[in-house]
Amino acid sequence: MTPNCDTPVYTATHFFGDHSMIRSLLAATAALALTVAAPVLADPLKFAVTDIEGLEALQQEFAAFETALEEISGEEIELFAVSSRTAAVEALNQGQVDLVLTGPAEYAVIKELTDAQIVTAWQRPNYYAQIVALSEGPVKTVQDLKGKTVTFGSVGSTSQHLGPAQVLSDFGLAYNTDYMPQIISRNVAVEALIRGDVAAVGMNEGHLASIREAFPEQSFTVIARGRDLPNDILVARADADAEAVAAVKAAFVENGETLMQAVLQGDDNQKYKGGFFLSEVKDGDYDYVRSMYQTIGVDTSSFVGN
Known part of the structure; x- marks a missing residue:
């Protein structure tokens, strides 16, 4: 049947505009689909x-x-x-x-x-704290440290401060009561130990090895060591x-x-x-x-x- 000339004929252009508009719409739809499909990457x-x-x-x-x-x-x-x-x-x-x-x-x-x-x-x-004195010095036991100065390394360190203090506590010496604690860097503390200015130094096993290497002319003795940390x-x-x-x-x-x-x-x-x-x-x-x-x-x- 031939359409009446007065009957409007609709095309895609009537609904969507010109071809460029159609292409833009299709591109946007495709981009949205890709966005939805793309996996979300987890943060590192x-x-x-x-x-x-x-x-x-x-x-x-x-x-x-x-x-x-x-x-x-x-x-x-x-x-x-x-x-x-x-x-x-x-x-x-x-x-x-x-x-x-x-x-x-x-x-x-x-x-x-x-x-x-x-x-x-x-x-x-070999991660443990210990108390070190001079082998030829007056300190032979932990009890010899009463009333004397004991140095510790880095403040708050497990093996240089807290651990050695606990070792002395385990042997019956109260912190800042039975002895005088001082925080001094390790090499400076050892030099003070050699001069007789302090009685003992708290440190770990690795530090003692380094000290013995740095001061080969001196002999050091561990008078107390703690449990493994x-x-x-x-x-x-x-x-x-x-x-x-x-x-x-x-x-x-x-x-x-x-x-x-x-x-x-x-x-x-x-x-x-x-x-x-x-x-x-x-x-x-x-x-x-x-x-x-x-x-x-x-x-x-x-x-x-x-």
């Missing part, structure tokens, strides 16, 4: 270390580890520099960092201030992505040896040589550290020396 897990300042130093020590952990866990890892242990707490609480490697003394405070969750412990072989520990932000953190933890469980070899690429990380990762770690394992804080008369609501 940011990894910090409390005793390394500056990104360059962090990369020197942990770049190989970063790469290995990414390959094994399937998670993107990004090194994140913090200027101090206090800065690490702030970064955790503000959601700026996801994973933090720290020492046992720092962990006790970080746990209280952030409720960070344990991922894995990093064992340090709790390990360094990797924690995760309390509200970090649970699946991502689980993947990281699994990487340490299943490929710990590979990850340790990557860690040992860093010069300062040689303290972990011969060690391994521990996955079965409880917060209560660090109660011994909390007792150290009590020994020197402070609590774990803030870092010592802050």
